[in-house]
Amino acid sequence: MIVQRIRLVVDGIAERFGRSTSALIAPAREFDPGHPWFLTATERGNDDTRIAPWTEGNRVENLVHGKTYFAALARALEEAERGDLVFFADWRGDPEQLLTDDGVSVEDALTAVAHRGGVVKGMVWRSHMETLGYTGPKNRKLALRLEEAGGEIILDQRVLTLGSHHQKFVVVRYRRPEASDVAFVGGIDLARARRDDGNHFGDPVSRPFPPEYGEIPAWHDVQVQLEGPSVRDVEDVFRERWEDPSALSRLPWHAIPDFVRGVTREPSELPPVSDRPEPVGTCSVQLLRTYPRRRPAYPFATNGERSAARAYAKALDRASELIYIEDQYLWSVDVARVFAAALRRKPNLKLVVVVPKHLDDDSPITIPSALLGHSAALEVIRAAGGDRVLVLDIENDRGIPVYVHAKVCIIDDVWTAVGSDNFNRRSWTHDSELTAAIIDETRDTREPLDPAGLGDGARVHARSLRLELAREHLGRADGDDADLVDPQQFFDVISASTTALDNWHRNPSSGPRPAGRLRLHEISVPPVWQQRLAALAYRLFVDPDGRPIGMRLRRRF
Template sequence: MPIKPEEWFLTAQERGNPATKLEPWTTGNLVRPLIHGATYFSELKACIDALEKDDLLLFSDWRGDPDERLTEDGPGVAEVMAQASARGALVRGLIWRSHLDKLRFSAAENRHLGEKIEEAGGQALLDTRVRPGGSHHQKFVIVRHDRRPQDDVAFVGGIDLCHSRRDDASHRGDPQAAPMPDVYGERPPWHDVQVAIKGPAVAEVEKVFCERWEDPAPETRQPFRRLRDHFSHMDDVPPLPKPGPPPAPAGPHAVQLLRTYPYRRLAYPFAPLGEFSVARAYGKVLGNARDLVYLEDQYLWSTEVIEPFARALRESPELRMIIVVPRYPDQDGWLAGPASQIGRADALVRLQRAGGDRVAVYDLENHDGVPVYVHAKVCVVDDTWASVGSDNVNLRSWSYDSELSCAVLDHSFARGLRRTLAAEHLDDDDPPEDVFEAFRESADRLESWHESGCKGPRPPGRLRPHPSTELTRWRRRLVYPLYKVAVDPDGRPPALRRSGSF
């Protein structure tokens, strides 16, 4: 039976943001999952290397390291873009200005990337048009050609152009590593996903970039930063070329772009009351779930955000959920670590109360026994609807930071994505159809092997049961304010916050 897009995708009215120029959804697209940063970076480099005079390269990034190599022996991100600019391509970047490096953020790296692009004749904006403590978390790249529109492509997902992301299926880590807790080793193994889009949806991703680029608000309101940007020529905002027509149909996939923009008193002209289509899409799609929800997520926090998942479990007695998360948070320390764990602990308790043994939660390790940091943001519902993006399942991603996700409505794509991920986690190129039981059996075997002191050959697979987190009552009381204010804040307008809706 054909899938009806209006039953799974948000309608224009359900998106709740009439100010945007985005179409509700587009058809005729070809979407391919790019599993791992090494896969994505290699394809991205090939696309940028093919740019010619008057072609267009647009990108948005949360963190960018100018020296991050896109291939093992290849040049860094900044050099690849500079070479494209030297050939006459128009290079434009929206880079989050970021918090301080001493807080394990990337202010210096992001500025250096912007400066390198400026030196090569491109233009980069350090965009801090966010709520206090928020970020521009979107990670996407658009490549459009003046004379070869059939080669136009957009990359959307969770992979930044920065250190630690260029890992592959072996999960030995990126040789250029970003700071992480010691438990992940010197080269933290990194699991991530991006998608490559061809077809009419490329023009929709371009609209997302244009709306932000053309925002008349200054990129920063701090006088020192504005002066520094002026002297480094990073406050110029040249007009973008008029967008070309949408690319011709390229495949069978229906695509909807989902976003988060917070409510701000200095409103976004393209989202005056914010946009919460990521959250709204989950609310609609999970209402259709009957068989299996497969989720990979970096955080999985917040009882408010987890409620649509819990409601789906309560209302569909046959529904099962597989959830893959990191074993350890990306922040350590006496306060930061527990503050990162408190929301997940509450969310998992809520899910298990709703679904019991129909909910299974795992983390990953490589074949050397080193934990793999799960940075992917993937959801597959009933092998019908699949989403890959920058948004995590937490209140920050659903309401406070800017986010962009690509949702695809197609049985073959959704099933193929789920099976590709399962094949890697199980070390089985042809995973069984009952992946819920296959994951459980594989994780139990590996856990038993660890409990035996790792005696005998290591069983295949990379899955381990995710341990529950317990915090003492006094420590929970101590870190809860930090969790609510800094880790997982709420960016909804007052009316939505009062009603508990998005």
Template sequence: MNQDVRRWLLSSTERDNPHTRVDDAHPGAQAWSTGNVVRPLVDGADYFAELHRVLEATTEGDLVLFAGWQVDGDERLTDDPSSAVLTVLDRAENRRVQVRGLVWRSHTDQIDFAAEENREVAEALADEDDEHAEVLLDMRVRRSGAHHQKFVVVRHRDDPSRDVAFVGGIDLASSRRDSSSHHGDPQPDPLAADYGPRPAWHDVHCAISGPAVADVETVFRERWEDPSPLTPALHSRLRDKLSKVRDTPTPLPPQNPPPPPVKDGAHVVQLLRTYPHLRRGRAYPFAPSGERSIARAHRKAVAQARDLIYVEDQYLWSSSITAAFADALAANPRLHMVAVLPHRPDVEGVGERMQWEGRQQAIEQLTAAAPGRFAAYGIENTTGWPIYVHAKVVVVDDWYATIGSDNVNRRSWTHDSELAALVIEDAGLDHSPYARSLRLRLAAEHLGRPLSGGAHERAMADCVSGPAMFEAFAACASALQSWHEGGMLGPRPTGRLRPLAAPSMRPWRRRGLEVPQRLLGDPDGRPRQLRSRQEF
């Protein structure tokens, strides 16, 4: 393997979790698989259409495993009314496909969570005639914590070359099925009023083929086989019994060997995760002290950055997390960083103000570390509605590229369960073509340029270098901002980028929000000794 590839990966020792089985199929200290092909799926409409095609093609003896933060059973995967999530899974189960789901039990709907929606899916697949399907409501988390992983695994009994895993930031839920034109999902969930009645939603997932599919399956199996109670709450256990939702899992079929390497597959795939240290006599058997390989890998990559750090993120919070980025920017005067973020939080009230406090802290720190070399942007659609950025993407120097469920904040790096796929294409070049093509595809969407084919390559030639893309984003955002400030006279400039500055909050209000933000919004799930040393 090219040493330029290896230096971006974690060894099994660096993962620092000897209790997991996720690397058991890999030789020696290797904590990744080779021979894969990974395809980014940008925005929910593309992901849902691909998932629908794969699920509808399953047959007797195949295995479908899914995990989610939120699952809405009535969300359609395509425009077809018969493509609703529950309908598709029920058809697969009727074909004697084995369907298993792990869905976060969630906090109450009264505080903008999805407990009832998730329960409806579990109850619908608990009917006696659904003998090949089972969904568990999983609350094995820290207090105020969540299972935030979002992935689907499909294993084919008779043709493992067709096996596929989908990993990223997109839940099987309302509002997610937006296309790259960003006019919103026909089945919207309300966000803050500024996003309008049909919120535009930008997100990223990926489809993995090859041996790494078995690694994603192992992530599911470790959680499924955890013998600890699914919830400590007595009232939840009583309700489960009344509604026939299972409180203990039935055994999964034996795990098949990994799928064969894909012909000419040059993608190295490493799975990165977060699991918290549960405390109070509870522990994950596969991660007794938790796992923080997402934080470890991101920090390792950022420390090596010399050209461009490109981030798409829902939050970008907290100076204790963004310090690694600030240190890299300060140490390398040619390094640039671009962050694409939501224009504003998705909620209103106290939750909104807590998010602004976290963002202000991060943006001020990064701006001070690299004046003129850090920039944050929001995006809007062509009718002027802001697009909610839910993507979780990190690309460093066109080598390191992750797509996952994890945000750049303390909660994702230490407290909630998360899963990300680090993909590096070992092509013998001075970069990973996968990382560069992902960055340029996302940049093309935000710049309003062609998204594929020869026209895309020609249009994005001026963005191949990191500093050049930094300037292209700045010029695009400046033109659109000036058009808005000038009364929107004349043709609308091309592109979707608007500059974001650090929020401005009064010092007394900011101080008043720091404690609730650290306890509730962005809590720390590390063991006490790591927290005191600021290590991961």
């Protein structure tokens, strides 16, 4: 009943605003013939930031899995010498997490740069109380260890009540002209359990997790490596937050222990900023962010910023053939109605969603609340798209669920977004987030050349990432993807593989296990009495809203 009422409200909103997805969420758009997929500076809705609307001439490498990303990060840090800059921001940082097979840890790699004379600065979310399952002590330990080596980490609690800093990025800038500056952006924390690979048997440096994921939880995630002018924008994201003059925390139970332990309370001054790196590749990159409206205001976003939400709306307004997403959470009706509007607008549009099979905690408060939001969101999307929607989860070859932590969206093999924001209201309005939207100027030469028929053409970066992820989930070798290039055929192949594996699980004695790892995503909706109890907790704690009240009432971002 609750889900049906939500669906009626959403249908009414969509009918009121008409067919355009962006009318549900974004302000009136400027016409931009150069990059119709990207937000203009005005559409970003934040005149306070120093980052560029977008940059061209970037090299972008997809780093699928934590093991791939950590190896690339370790190489970049190993090259950093005296005077080079290493800036990073994180939700969680575990000093003991290994980056490489030979035992180099997060702490080892960062402190080694500081010992060599590099400038190492980090911002890690201070975190809520450990008794609530958060990792404040680990973040504090990493800060103290780096301080001892000559670096600096601030524990940043400049967030809304019950909010977090969720950005996950690293910037390395070298003084040597022959070394290529680099930035890493995505969903992977410098934390335990993240260093998994394509086999998905888990990271030996594990963490407590729900028992459904086994003793060593398998973890699926994605990061991108940026080189070129966009590196400066990622650096500016760091500098804007670092230079915020507000107190890192105003809570006395934070301040007193900090003084006792010697934790930094006032950030030092950063070195002067360098010029933008020269163009090195074929990709245009637009950085998208979320910041809530906070008091005292963020000086770089005095009314907040919701460019991540606005960018999805603008891109979805052009979607015609296929939306492919991987996400840790998909549990907000506010987000679901944006996808639903796109599905109603384009009768041929298909949607493939890959999410975790189970939540990442076992809290009696969080589970009913999250399932309430998740089931309502899926109902809205399925009502709009019907059999054009596939919602899936992953298991490894041993039949154990894989936790999907990635935050990826690929539309019509043109526009790609990889970052820290999930498809929920918290990520679109309340917590700090950073995502890279990418359009490769190089067109893919495989048919169909222009899947959407808008003249955009399929782009190498977007199509390559979609096919790489699909091969992994279908259990295929590199290059075995000829039947996956066409987006419509891709949907059918994914559907057939999922059906085959689901049927085998219902009757495993029927023959050998089919190739592939995708399962149809099914959840148990909480009983009505739990829904009523969970609704308030969902709105206040699980998926809060960081928009100004006027935007909430107008249902705008």
